[in-house]
Amino acid sequence: MQIDWLAFTPGPAFFGGILLGLAAALYAILHGRILGISGIVSGLLSPKEGDVNWRLSLALGILSAPLLSSLFFDLHTTTVIDADWISIIVAGLLVGFGANYGSGCTSGHGVCGLSRLSPRSLVATVSFMTAGFLIVFVIRHVLGL
């Protein structure tokens, strides 16, 4: 293991993390819910009365963040997508299925669950991190893609 000191950005990472924690905390206090993006989005697929607008409001907020942050803070969104189209589709299917089947994703289990000291979320987080480490190792160092 060697650290990529040029790519490593502890300051912005920590500050951005504080904003994520703040969003999760505000969401729980004001709305009484877990800020779990997979759960909130997935609820739109089986819409119930009075259940659609708040989910859409939150999703639209996330969706408009790049535009608003470049307009008001001159902060541009860096997104480099190396994966090819097939990988994107396979990854999307796995992420969607896995998040629903495992009751959460990086936000619901990772940020909120660990903050709540939930044993389920700790197991989930260790599981998806491990799978992520293994897949990247196989793709980059075994297959050499």
Next chain:
Amino acid sequence: MRRHFNFYSQYLIGVLFGVGLIISGMSNPQKILNFLDLAGNWDPSLIFVMGGAILVGLAGFYLVSKRSEAFFGGALHIPTRRDISKPLIIGSLIFGAGWGIAGFCPGPAIVALGAGHLKALVFVLAMLAGMAICNRFFTGHKK
């Protein structure tokens, strides 16, 4: 009136969350993959993101535990389950595999979609399909 505030608040929290992902660099799949690549040129930034988020989250959820209802009214929908189930582990492993293939998880994919990336749109559509498949064929697992 309170009802409208509810939606504005939802929207603004979504914006805050999205901006947090952008500032922290987590809306960039390349940065996620370089974190997951322990054997390569490792970028540990994600640990600092989680550290900052959990620091604030701990305080926030402590405050929530003292409340009996949400500020905007209604019951708290905070999970109470503590059992470690098979779907929890298997689902999380599948999720992690997908995360490691493209470097996208749901939040950052929506941010990248908002930034206008066509691949993010395809990812989000595939993700919704994956969720629909799970909801359709594996709905009994939550019990």
